[in-house]
Amino acid sequence: MIAAALLQEGHGAPAHGAEGEGPDLGGTLMHHIVDAHEIEGPLGAVWHLPEWEPFHLGPLAVNLSPTKHVVFLLLAAVICGLVFMLVGRTARRRKVHEAPSGFANAIEALVLYFRDEVVRKNIGEGADKYTSYILTLFFFILTMNLLGLVPWGASATGNISVTAVLAIATFLVVEVSGFRALGPAGYARTIFFVPAGIPGWMKPVMLLVMIPVEVVSKLTKPFALAVRLFANMTAGHTLIFSLLGLIFIFAQLTFARWAVAGASVTATTLMMVLELFVAFLQAYIFAMLSAVFIGLIRHAH
Amino acid sequence: MPDPASGPVPEPVGSTFGGTTMRALPVAAVAAAISAFPASLLAQEGPGLFDINTGLSLWALIVFLILLLLLAKFAWGPILNALETREQNIQGSIDDATRLRKEASDALDEHRLQLREARHEAQHIIAEAKEAAAGLGREMEAKARQESAAIVQRARREIEVERDAVLEAIRKETVGLALAAASRLVRQRLDAREDRELVNDYLSSLSDTAEGRDA
Incomplete structure (x- = not known):
């Protein structure tokens, strides 16, 4: 199916300005990975999305036109919301004395794992307030990741605009929870940090060195979160696309092309399985690290 | 690579990142690393890989916040509640079982003790009766x-x-x-x-x- 889509795109790609005889694989790849104002469907169907005028927030131009990634972001949110609200309703309806069963039970096991092993273990005291945030992060990111593996799908997490927002959300949660746990003075010490036992005249020097270090260390964490998720998703798609692209590169060869096609499809299948794992892993890492950062600042110094 | 446009393309990368001499080194490394990629990946026209779409970001923010609120209220809340209630239930059952077992074992001990005492008493009574009988016999014999x-x-x-x-x-x-x-x-x-x-x-x-x- 993906190959079929690729074939379609391969035919359409020269419009993007490839020179030479072969298909413009690079252009097709970019077209596949980056955001667009259209969504492709089976049998070469293309739905064009409406384009709206951007509005301006100060110096920032904000264009809320629905793009491919916006659509899949919303789709992920709807799937996530429906599935887990249904599970929540099951949990609410079921009497305490009734044993859990089915899909709701599987979700409960995951929720339990996150509450005990991720949230409580990393955040410690007062951890339960953050369980909802960490769980939402994990399942939302997971759903977006998985939508990228569906034929004609796209993962919004393969767009740095989305991962950056999620990382900034975690950054804000971390800083606010740190402020609330440590108090104004304690929170200030996470920026203006002077180790004990430093002689008086050294303190300004120490501050001069440590303030940039602390600020950078605060900002690196969300930056790393955003880039890690984005890069992993993009890399996975690029790899799968490149493997399938080999078929078209070797299309001129008479016999070898069949061998290349076989090898390519086999490798792609294996990579898809790996991508499935990575989709879970990266969602878990994002949620896990968010919990770790919250725990770190709450127990700072 | 059939694409003739491929090859060393440090210039577009540099301009993408706003290249200065400070950044030249890592940018060159990145360019070298991805020079195996088709050149159009780095081309300037069209949407880029690192473009920030503020509209998409705003969408993501709004959607994420709404999802967070909805799920916290209608999904995680009930699920976590159910989990906690069940945990308490199970803990209560375990506590009950432990307590009941302790009570049963205490009762058993008490019964055993009582049984032993009763047995002792019975033996005592029998011994006393034997003694009394023997005494009586001796007395009667002496009298006779x-x-x-x-x-x-x-x-x-x-x-x-x-x-x-x-x-x-x-x-x-x-x-x-x-x-x-x-x-x-x-x-x-x-x-x-x-x-x-x-x-x-x-x-x-x-x-x-x-x-x-x-x-």
Whole structure:
């Protein structure tokens, strides 16, 4: 199916300005990975999305036109919301004395794992307030990741605009929870940090060195979160696309092309399985690290 | 690579990142690393890989916040509640079971203790009864022995008295008989009073020897 889509795109790609005889694989790849104002469907169907005028927030131009990634972001949110609200309703309806069963039970096991092993273990005291945030992060990111593996799908997490927002959300949660746990003075010490036992005249020097270090260390964490998720998703798609692209590169060869096609499809299948794992892993890492950062600042110094 | 546009393309990368001499080194490394990629990946026209779409970001923010609120209220809340209630339930059941088992074991211990005490008491009672019975038996035996001894004593005494009386009677009878016989034999010759003394002496010596033989 993906190959079929690729074939379609391969035919359409020269419009993007490839020179030479072969298909413009690079252009097709970019077209596949980056955001667009259209969504492709089976049998070469293309739905064009409406384009709206951007509005301006100060110096920032904000264009809320629905793009491919916006659509899949919303789709992920709807799937996530429906599935887990249904599970929540099951949990609410079921009497305490009734044993859990089915899909709701599987979700409960995951929720339990996150509450005990991720949230409580990393955040410690007062951890339960953050369980909802960490769980939402994990399942939302997971759903977006998985939508990228569906034929004609796209993962919004393969767009740095989305991962950056999620990382900034975690950054804000971390800083606010740190402020609330440590108090104004304690929170200030996470920026203006002077180790004990430093002689008086050294303190300004120490501050001069440590303030940039602390600020950078605060900002690196969300930056790393955003880039890690984005890069992993993009890399996975690029790899799968490149493997399938080999078929078209070797299309001129008479016999070898069949061998290349076989090898390519086999490798792609294996990579898809790996991508499935990575989709879970990266969602878990994002949620896990968010919990770790919250725990770190709450127990700072 | 069939794409003729591929090759070293540091210039577009540099401009993408706003290249200065400070950044030239890492950018060159990145360019070298991805030079294997098709050149159009780095081309300037069209949407880029690192483009920030503020509209998409705003969408993501709004969607994420709404999802967070909805799920916190309608999904995670009930699920976590159910989990906690169940945990408490299970903990309660375990506590109950532990308590009940402890109670049962305590009761069993108590019953065992009571049983042992009862057994002790029974043995005690039996021992006491045996003792009492034995005491009674001994007492009765002693009494019987005493009574029989008394009876024998009395009988012996009565026999003695009887014998004395008989002896006395025999002696009297004998004296009379002897006197009658003697008077018949020596009626003329002997003085009555002196003879009677003679015979009496003889008889008393007889009774002395008789008594000495008796004793």
